[in-house]
Amino acid sequence: MISPASIEQVFETARVEEVIGDFVNLKKAGSNFKGLSPFSDERSPSFMVSPVKQIWKDFSTGKGGTAVSFLMEHEHFTYPEAIKYLAKKYNIEIEETEQSNEQKEAADTRESLYLVSEFANTYFQKIMHKTDQGKSIGLSYFKERGFTDETIKKFDLGYALNEWQAFTDEALKKGYQLEFLEKTGLTIVKEDKRFDRFKGRVLFPIKSMSGRVLGFGGRILINDKKAAKYVNSPESDIYHKSKVLYGIYHAKQSIAKEDNCFLVEGYTDVIQFHQTGITNVVASSGTALTPDQIRLINRLTKNITVLFDGDAAGMRASLRGIDLILEQGMNVKICSFPGGEDPDSFAKKNTLEELTLYLEENSKDFIQYKASILFEESKNDPIKKADTIREIINSISKIPDTIKREIYIQECSKIMDISEAVLFTTLAQINKKESADLNKHHKNEQQAFDVIRHEQPEHKVDVQYLLERKIIEVLLLYGNKTEDFEDLVMKENDKGELILEPVIQQAKVFEKVFLDLQEDEMEFSNTQFKTLYYTIIDTLNQNPDFDLNTFINKVDPDMSSEITSILMEDERYKLDDWQRMSIFPKEKTQSIAQLVSETILSLRCYLIEQKVIEFQQKTLANKIDVNRSVLEEVKDYSSLKMLLSRKLNRVL
Incomplete structure (x- = not known):
């Protein structure tokens, strides 16, 4: 139990706008702050924070409360966990009594999964730094990648012994239940056998925006054709890979500050960029980019710069995720590295000044980049060129902003050497088809709604x-x-x-x-x-x-x-910003x-x-x-x- 005095000190010290600002990009709105709701998919801000009242309200979902309730709602913390998180953030020492075995057993499943994951994170670090095998294999690998001790500690990098159940045995010995070891995927159970999922791998902890360990990515260090190079934790109650970005915990503040997010593919890309000095970077961890991941960034900034490896195949595959970003109303730039280089290797070879300059000079607007790449592939084939133009226009059609769409059409016209009229006609055809599909879907929904509506009594103001x-x-x-x-x-x-x-x-x-x-x-x-x-x-x-x-x-x-x-x-x-339209509501x-x-x-x-x-x-x-x-x-x-x-x- 946390003492009442400690809780009171936390509440007196914590500022709701600072706490929420770690998760949502807040902008000043009079005496308040506003931002996009972290609980729903929206493009217009409906989330309000009041520094004077020290409360927040999400008008899109109806949720609201204090800094503590935000952490409980957003990060699924228990009340004591939210207090501890704030105490750590504001360097407050808290008084609490030791949990009994009964209290530990009473913790719910979700909390047990978090506890097991935190234990594993500490264990893997200890193995790498304190055992001969960990030092000679795990730590040596990270050193060879050029990572410093400070960087290794910052990202909690670790190593799992190359033994079938070393971790599982230690966890059970410490009182953690096999049920939760299996649910997190740390232990694989088959009939009466059990063994460690990450046996003989270096470990990259995957954390939530608040820093809680959700799962792990493990890389094998030996040549084994039967084993996958990378293995991730399976889906669980706390880990959903489509909703997580590697590095978001370390990057969130600099993303909001720089108003831009660099998106890379792998763990080491993120780590090497941080070590070089660029911290507003996250990775999709080898999975295809998802709308949930994009929305995670969208809370912090409207600007994404996608960094591609130098090989053409990788660039072509990554281009498919751009449309998803555009659909969210975000601004996209693309930067590729010289042939044979990836973000990790390029950052390792260059200083902060050189890397920053390269990113500034080589980051192109998505339409310029996509058009130039596809144009090179199809310039001598009229059929391919027509398909390329249609593909680019299809991307432009995803942009919600009408003015942006028109500007991109003009850019595409210059690059592809085709009249704007033809491009606008093609865009209109795509929009017409999408509108027809949407209307058909809406009509079906409306018919169902009408049936319900006629059955409902007329709503009166109470x-x-x-x-x-x-x-x-x-x-x-x-x-x-x-x-x-x-x-x-x-x-x-x-x-x-x-x-x-x-x-x-x-x-x-x-x-x-x-x-x-x-x-x-x-x-x-x-x-x-x-x-x-x-x-x-x-x-x-x-x-x-x-x-x-x-x-x-x-x-x-x-x-x-x-x-x-x-x-x-x-x-x-x-939230509606009436002053911008010269409308001034009465106070x-x-x-x-x-x-x-x-x-x-x-x-x-x-x-x-x-x-x-x-x-x-x-x-x-x-x-x-x-x-x-x-x-x-x-x-x-x-x-x-x-x-x-x-x-x-x-x-x-």
Whole structure:
């Protein structure tokens, strides 16, 4: 268990914009930050971070909360893990008691897989640095590749003994269960036999964006025609190779800072670039590039530079992934190295200045690069040239931005020596076909939706829900403030007429809300709001120095998420960047006292109206005569509503 004092220190120190900034490329939007949602596939920002309130809200999925809840949601941390992660990030020493064997056994499957992977990572490093076999084979290999001790440590490189079950035996000895060793793929179990997957290989740990070990890539060091050169961890609950990029943990900050990401193919390409001094680089780890991997980069930057090996076959194969990048609305450049060179070997032979200069001078826009490569292959064959042009236009059709598409058409026209009109016609044909396919798909979906829609009752605005939500917002933002509240009291004037006379009373906002609601015996209809209401009132009563950030951090995650949604609702319009279109939304100028009075009076008016409707429905349902007592009660409620409406009008 982590001590309360340590948790409080973490919350006081951690900044939500800094924590989320490690995972999402945030841009200033007034007093807030905005960015692309890390939880959904989107091209327009719907993710908002408030440094003032120290909370975040993802309007595309409805998720929200604090820095801790973000880590729990995004990285699938448990609460203690999120606290430890933040403590490490901010160099905070935390006090905690040792976990018992029972607590270890109680950890869920996912957490057990992480624990096993972390143990394996430490074990493989220890074997490489502390054993004769590890030093002479594993460490020697990395040294021969030109990696320094600092680089080897930075990337947690390791080695597995060339023995059938050395790792498995050690893990079992340390108390790790065979079930989880098998699920991570570290141990292969066949009938009653078990052996190490990475036997005799050097190891490259594959980490998440937050630095958790998800799996491993292992390279064999002996010539064995029956064995694969590289072996990766199999898919598991924590490792999905299509959603992971090697090096993203070490590269995320520099990618956002440089506003560009270099994409390479192998582990050693990434490591050698880092050692040379270029750190905004990641690898697809030998797998075909996937949309999930591209979206991972898209959170940090809109710009990708794909680095190809010098051989033509490799370049041709890699070109297929470019269309996927374009579909995500990203800007793509391509750079290839001289024949026989790859990013690893080229970086090893050149200084940082030489490598940087080469990348700047040889990175071409994708259309220039693709056209020049394909043009060379087809310039003497008219049929091939036509196919090449069609292939390039097909790539251009993937770009969401209309202006970019037109510019690329113009570039293609110059390179391929063909009129823009023909290219635009071809583009229109491709778009028409895609549009027809999309409309057909949409029509089928719409028919299914219409069936569902006709079965659904008409959706009505829940006025009481909105007003109760507004009361919670008022208490959270202004509950402890002291305000002058104006109330209208019925008095008789000199002529004997009843008039409303203003009376000023000073009170704390939460006291005013509580007393007004109690006076009318009003209860919240929404269960969650009711719980929140009494929790807030109780906290404000007991703690005069109410701090919103501390309060959010101490409530349970479900309540924290609801609080975040309420507090960030007013920030939604800022995502649309209306100022850019010379539209300036009005800021709130309403006084706090006015807002409180208006909200409570509106709720009272609504509840009275519902009471009158209830009388009407009961009368009709029972088919009884309307007696005098019912009429009197309806009359009283109507008079009260009229009085409240007059007060409400005065407040407004």
